[in-house]
Amino acid sequence: MPFIGFVGLVLVFSILTKGRILNPRNISLMLSQVYVLMIASLGVFMIMTVGGLDFSQGSILGLTSIVFAWVSPHGIVLGIVAAMLAGALMGAFNGFFHVKFKIASFIVTICTMYLFRGLCEYLTTHGPISASLKVLSLDETWLKILLTTIVITIGFLVIHFTRLGYDLRAIGAGEIAARFSGSRPELTTFLVYTFAGMITGFASFINVIRVGSITGTAGSQLETQILIALVLGGMPIGGGAKARFSNIIFGSLTYSVLERSLPMVFPVSATQQLVKGIIFLIVVALTIDRKSLRVIK
Amino acid sequence: MKEVVLRSENVNKHFGITHAVKDVSLEFYRGEVHGLIGENGSGKSTYCSMLSGIHSISSGRFILEGKELHVKSLVEANMNGISIVVQEMGTLSGLTVAENIFLGREHKFMHGFIKDTAQMNRETQQLLDSYGLNRINASTVIDNYSFEDRKLIEIVKATYFEPLVVTIDETTTALSQKGREELFKIIEHLKETNKTVIFISHDLSEVLAHTDRISVLRDGALVKTVNSNEVDADELKRLMVGRELDNRYYRTDYDGTVSDEVVLSVSNLSVPGEFEDISFDLHQGEILGIGGLSECGMHELGKAIFGGSYDRTGSVLLPRKGLEITSIPEAIKHGIAYTSKDRDNESIVLAINIADNITLPSLDILAKKRVLKKKELHAFAQSHADRMSVRMTGIKQYVFDLSGGNKQKVVLARWLGRDSDIFVLDSPTRGIDVKVKADIYALMSELKERGKSIIMISEEILELIGMSDRILIMKNGKFNGTFTRSVALTEEDLIAKMV
Numbered sequence: 001m002p003f004i005g006f007v008g009l010v011l012v013f014s015i016l017t018k019g020r021i022l023n024p025r026n027i028s029l030m031l032s033q034v035y036v037l038m039i040a041s042l043g044v045f046m047i048m049t050v051g052g053l054d055f056s057q058g059s060i061l062g063l064t065s066i067v068f069a070w071v072s073p074h075g076i077v078l079g080i081v082a083a084m085l086a087g088a089l090m091g092a093f094n095g096f097f098h099v100k101f102k103i104a105s106f107i108v109t110i111c112t113m114y115l116f117r118g119l120c121e122y123l124t125t126h127g128p129i130s131a132s133l134k135v136l137s138l139d140e141t142w143l144k145i146l147l148t149t150i151v152i153t154i155g156f157l158v159i160h161f162t163r164l165g166y167d168l169r170a171i172g173a174g175e176i177a178a179r180f181s182g183s184r185p186e187l188t189t190f191l192v193y194t195f196a197g198m199i200t201g202f203a204s205f206i207n208v209i210r211v212g213s214i215t216g217t218a219g220s221q222l223e224t225q226i227l228i229a230l231v232l233g234g235m236p237i238g239g240g241a242k243a244r245f246s247n248i249i250f251g252s253l254t255y256s257v258l259e260r261s262l263p264m265v266f267p268v269s270a271t272q273q274l275v276k277g278i279i280f281l282i283v284v285a286l287t288i289d290r291k292s293l294r295v296i297k
Numbered sequence: 298m299k300e301v302v303l304r305s306e307n308v309n310k311h312f313g314i315t316h317a318v319k320d321v322s323l324e325f326y327r328g329e330v331h332g333l334i335g336e337n338g339s340g341k342s343t344y345c346s347m348l349s350g351i352h353s354i355s356s357g358r359f360i361l362e363g364k365e366l367h368v369k370s371l372v373e374a375n376m377n378g379i380s381i382v383v384q385e386m387g388t389l390s391g392l393t394v395a396e397n398i399f400l401g402r403e404h405k406f407m408h409g410f411i412k413d414t415a416q417m418n419r420e421t422q423q424l425l426d427s428y429g430l431n432r433i434n435a436s437t438v439i440d441n442y443s444f445e446d447r448k449l450i451e452i453v454k455a456t457y458f459e460p461l462v463v464t465i466d467e468t469t470t471a472l473s474q475k476g477r478e479e480l481f482k483i484i485e486h487l488k489e490t491n492k493t494v495i496f497i498s499h500d501l502s503e504v505l506a507h508t509d510r511i512s513v514l515r516d517g518a519l520v521k522t523v524n525s526n527e528v529d530a531d532e533l534k535r536l537m538v539g540r541e542l543d544n545r546y547y548r549t550d551y552d553g554t555v556s557d558e559v560v561l562s563v564s565n566l567s568v569p570g571e572f573e574d575i576s577f578d579l580h581q582g583e584i585l586g587i588g589g590l591s592e593c594g595m596h597e598l599g600k601a602i603f604g605g606s607y608d609r610t611g612s613v614l615l616p617r618k619g620l621e622i623t624s625i626p627e628a629i630k631h632g633i634a635y636t637s638k639d640r641d642n643e644s645i646v647l648a649i650n651i652a653d654n655i656t657l658p659s660l661d662i663l664a665k666k667r668v669l670k671k672k673e674l675h676a677f678a679q680s681h682a683d684r685m686s687v688r689m690t691g692i693k694q695y696v697f698d699l700s701g702g703n704k705q706k707v708v709l710a711r712w713l714g715r716d717s718d719i720f721v722l723d724s725p726t727r728g729i730d731v732k733v734k735a736d737i738y739a740l741m742s743e744l745k746e747r748g749k750s751i752i753m754i755s756e757e758i759l760e761l762i763g764m765s766d767r768i769l770i771m772k773n774g775k776f777n778g779t780f781t782r783s784v785a786l787t788e789e790d791l792i793a794k795m796v
Contacts, residue, residue, distance in 0.1 A: 161668050163660045170657055173648035180605060180643045181657040181711070182629040241649040241695075 002234035002250040005283050009254055013261035021261050028141065030260045032210060035148045036061070037225055038252040039203040042155040043091075043196025044226045045248050049168040050189050051175070051239040052098065052105035057200050057226055059116030060090050061219030064204035066123050069131040069214055076134065076205075084201035090116060091197020095190035105193075113223065121216035128213040139209045147206060151199065156245055168192065172239030229255035232283055254283075302327040302493050303348075303462050308357035310343050310517075317343045319517040320357070325462065328491040330484060332504040332525065335514035335537055336730035337700035338688075341497050342384055344514070345464040348495075349381040350374040361461065372401040378461035382468050384497075384728075387451045388439050395421035395435040398454045424457050428483065445476045445591060452483055463487060464495040469503060470728045473591040473756065474792070481507055499730055501530040513537055534731050546735055547763025548742055553782025555583040555766050559616050560750050561633075561719050563602060566611035571597035572774035575611070579719065584741060584751045586765030589795050591756055594774035596638050599723040599754045603635040604628040605643075629658050634712030636705070638724040638754075644708045645696055652678035652692040655711045662715075681710040686736075702733030709740065720744065723754040738764060758788045770794040 013021050020026065040057050047054045064083040072079035090112070097108045123129070159165035170178040171185045179185050207219065233251020236242045258279065262272045303325040310318040318340040325331050333341045346352040348359055350368035359366040361377060368374040371381070388397045395418045399405065406417045414436075421435035430449060439447060448468055456463055465484070469477050484507060487494050498504050504511060505525055513520040513536040520536050561579040566572075572594030579585055589595045601609045604624045613622040615631055622628045628635070637643035645654055655678040656663060663674060678692045685706040689699065696704060705725065712720065722741075726734045741751055741764060755761050761768050770778040770791060778794030780786055 161670070163664060163667070163669065166653065166657065166660055166669065170646050170649055170653065174642070174646040176642050177644065177646040178657070179625060180603075180635065180637060181646065181654075182626050182661075183657070184626060241653070 002232070002247060002254070005232065005234075005286065006250045006254045006257070009257055009279075009283070013257065013265065016265045017261060020264060021257070026260060030256045031141065031145070033259060034252050034256040035144045035206050036203045036210075036222070037229055037255065038148055038248060039151050039206070040200045040222060041226050041229055041248045041252050042152065043192075043199040045155075045230060045235065045243065045245075046159070046168055046192045047105070047196050048230060048235055048237070049172045049239045049243040050185075050192055051172040052189070052193075053227070054094070054109045054193070054196060055106060055223045055227075056090070056094060056109040056112040056116060057196070058219045058222035058224075059113050059120060060087055060197055060200045061204055061207060061222050062120040062214070062217070063090065063116050063123075064201040065208050065211075065214045065218050066120065066129055067201075068204050068208050069129045072132040072135055072208070076132075076138070079131075079135075080202065080205050083204045084198045087201025087204070088194050088198035091194040091200075092190070094197065095193030098193065099186050099190045109223075117216075117220065120218065124214065124216040128215045130213040131208045135209055136212050144206055144209070151202065152249070155199075155248075159245055164188070169239075169241050169243065172243065173241050225255060228280060232258075232280070299326040299329075301325065303359065303361050305344075305348070305359050306357055308344065308347060308359065309355045310340070310347055310352060311355045317517050318347070318355075321514070321517075321519045322357075323512055323519060323522070325493050325495065326509075327461075327493060328488055329509040330488055330494045330496055330507060332508035332511035333495055333497045333514065334499075334501065334504055334511060334533060335520075336732055337702040338516075339514040339537070339730075340517040341514055342466055343517075345381060345466055345495060345497065348374070348462075349379055349464060351381070351383075375401070375458065375460065379464075380455040380458075380460040380462075381464040382448075382451050382455045382466060384467040386444075386447065388447045388454075390440045391438065393418075393436050393438055394425070394433060394442070394450055397439050397450060398424065398435075398457065400454075402458075424453060428453050429479065443592065445472055448472060449476060449479060452480060456483060456487060459490070460492065462493045462495065464497070466497045467499065467728060469498055469500060474796070475590075477503075499728065501533050501731075505530060505533070515539055537730070538732055546731075547738060547760075551782055551784050553766045556581040556748075561602075561752075562614040562616055564612050564614070566598070566601055566609065566613065568594075568597050568601050568606045568609050571601075571606075572771065575776065577769060577776075579750050579752060581750055582745050582748045583766050584745055584753060584764055586761040586768040587752060587754045587771060588756070588758065588761045588768060588791060589771035589777075593771040593795070595754050595771045596723055598771070599635065599721045599752065600637070602628075602721055602752070603633060605635070629715065629717075630661070632716070632718035633721065634715065634717035634719065635721045636708050636712075636723055636725055638727060640701070640704055640708065640727070645704055647697040648695065650693045650695050651682060651687065651689055651699075651707055654696055654707055655681050655692070655714055658711055659715045677714060678710075681714040682707065684713060685710040685740075701727075702729040705729055705737070706733065709737070718749055720749060720751045721754070722751060724756065725753060726755075726757070726760060758791050761791065762786050762788070772796070 040061065044054050044057060064087045067086040068079045068083040071082040094108055094112055097103055098105045167183045167188050170183055171188060175185045229251040230247055232254045233247035235247040262275060266272050266275055301324045305321055305323050307320045307322055308318060309320060321344055335341050343352060347354045350370045350373055366377060368377055398421050399417055403412060406413045418435045425431060425433050425435060433442065433446060433450065468480065472480060484494050496504065496508055508525045510522055511525055512522040513533065515537060558581045559578045560581050564576045566575045575598060587595050597606065600606050602613050604622050604627060615622065618631060622631065641647055652675050656674045660669065663669060663677060675692060682692055687706045687710060688703050696707060725737055744751060753764060766782050768780040769776055772795060
């Protein structure tokens with residue numbers, strides 16, 4: 001279904017723009033938006049599979065981008081590692097409050113969304129932070145495609161061929177029963193938030209490659225983009241067994257096509273917002289798997 | 298003479314390709330208690346759900362007092378004089394007892410836009426008192442009451458407005474002896490006031506004792522309606538299954554001696570508020586029955602042995618390996634299996650498929666160098682599902698579609714797959730029909746012969762006597778009596794120690 005939605009949308013917009021969205025320049029612009037979104041969606045996909053939500057990924061991207069920019073003069077790889085560590089730490093912070101204090105994940109992550117964003121703006125009070133100049137020379141499409149492919153492939157393998165993937169779905173479908181089956185819901189949930197932060201930390205590298213310098217609002221709106229992308233991709237809101245890996249891929253692609261095509265068809269920004277809202281509603285209403293609604297907790 | 302108050306004419310129900318109820322035509326007399334029995338999935342509950350407007354009727358009709366019944370919801374059914382106590386939990390948490398009982402009927406207490414809560418509570422309390430349930434407070438939030446009390450509240454809700462026909466679906470399994478007596482008193486009262494009761498239960502002796510006539514369903518079709526005083530349990534079983542049942546329902550041997558080797562040693566185990574200072578040894582090849590009233594702490598004990606209680610003190614030791622069990626993953630790793638009384642929430646993940654459920658506890662042994670292959674997992678699940686002969690469309694079927702007996706088979710299949718040595722089976726046959734019951738007893742005997750050990754926690758006294766080598770009875774969180782296997786053991790012996 002998400003695939004059909006994606007193809008349908010591409011078709012509709014090809015006709016509306018008389019094929020303009022399919023020209024090479026537009027495709028490359030679309031792609032440039034999709035890398036960070038797709039990578040960060042992987043983490044949130046895991047969080048949503050266990051039945052949680054995460055609104056803090058945009059702020060995490062902002063902060064980890066700053067960390068990367070700081071460390072990058074000492075070596076790009078070191079910078080990536082530092083950004084991933086920082087991301088993992090922030091994810092662990094989310095996970096700790098969610099699991100240990102039993103606060104609903106969307107509340108914890110809305111709080112940390114502000115918290116991390118605040119830090120981000122504080123650190124950029126004296127102007128945007130620039131990364132090492134070497135970084136900008138890495139702005140190559142093949143590199144970004146390669147990195148995204150690697151991350152998504154690792155994610156695919158982990159989710160389909162290791163215990164973690166099975167545990168995630170079982171916990172999302174029924175935490176108590178999963179516990180009585182030998183899964184460790186608390187530990188697993190904590191780890192998933194940590195991983196999600198770490199993955200976004202990695203995405204910050206690609207983000208910095210693209211933008212060069214980081215402002216206080218870097219990465220804002222990413223959290224909603226991820227959620228919308230996953231839902232467009234057919235991700236069940238309550239997680240569980242119906243979560244499919246393809247949700248990540250088609251979701252982020254569909255979202256990017258929409259983002260890119262709307263301004264071409266509707267030049268007025270206000271109209272774009274209106275149409276976006278309507279399209280999301282229609283796509284979700286058409287593609288959502290109502291059978292899985294009965295399993296939403 | 299006998300006046301027909303309700304009849305159904307060729308009622309059918311289809312769920313997709315499943316033909317759940319086939320051409321059922323039945324007559325119910327005024328003032329009779331009519332038993333409805335059949336195996337799991339034989340269509341009893343579906344039939345009554347159509348009568349009460351929960352499910353729509355595919356074809357056919359119900360005729361109440363000469364008029365065809367057209368109801369689309371439970372509330373409409375109630376207004377027409379039909380009510381039902383459903384098999385699952387039918388009360389809404391977060392509401393008070395009074396709000397639950399008058400759900401959908403609040404208008405009685407409405408003055409314009411204002412609800413007279415005090416009046417509603419007063420009337421509810423009077424109602425509860427008239428049912429002899431004065432221990433229940435009308436204004437208390439329903440979550441404060443036990444499973445059993447909530448069931449009794451549901452019965453009040455289904456009967457207080459004097460409906461013509463009341464369906465009581467598989468309610469007694471949720472009730473203790475005392476609760477059952479309260480229920481039967483209510484049924485007796487309904488009968489005296491010329492109401493009709495449709496009583497669904499798997500407990501045949503109970504059905505025989507409390508009904509006037511019994512209708513047997515098999516595979517969705519009516520087999521026969523008989524007078525309760527003209528049949529016995531064996532005859533009913535034969536009608537339900539459609540063939541002679543294997544004689545070996547329970548164990549037939551009466552040799553209660555077991556190996557001296559202790560495989561599990563529980564000492565000074567306590568969970569605050571549930572049970573205290575429990576110590577016992579489980580031997581190799583032993584079936585140890587633990588019985589008592591439903592609130593005696595035995596269910597929590599099973600959970601605690603498996604490592605599933607958060608605030609446990611004392612120790613659970615595996616003497617052969619010389620190690621202590623403190624968490625569920627450890628318990629599973631060292632060969633302990635557990636089935637919960639609360640099957641749907643604790644034994645099985647309803648919203649994933651059969652294959653995933655069977656493999657879940659065994660993922661660590663199925664992973665080769667941490668890699669899991671779907672094909673191998675499915676082969677594993679298939680072989681164990683086949684071994685338990687789970688009735689399914691395939692291992693990819695979701696568990697929530699299965700009947701209670703089949704769910705339990707999936708639960709057992711996963712532990713057989715894990716090759717567990719110690720089985721803690723809490724209420725293994727709760728809400729399960731005779732045929733699957735017989736399968737489970739046979740499996741337990743087989744496990745015993747293979748040297749596996751079983752702790753069977755059960756509220757069913759006959760099952761305890763029939764299957765156990767040794768029986769421990771619990772009362773108020775402590776052991777209150779021990780029995781060894783014997784032909785002479787009677788229900789009364791056990792009950793005396795329970796209450």
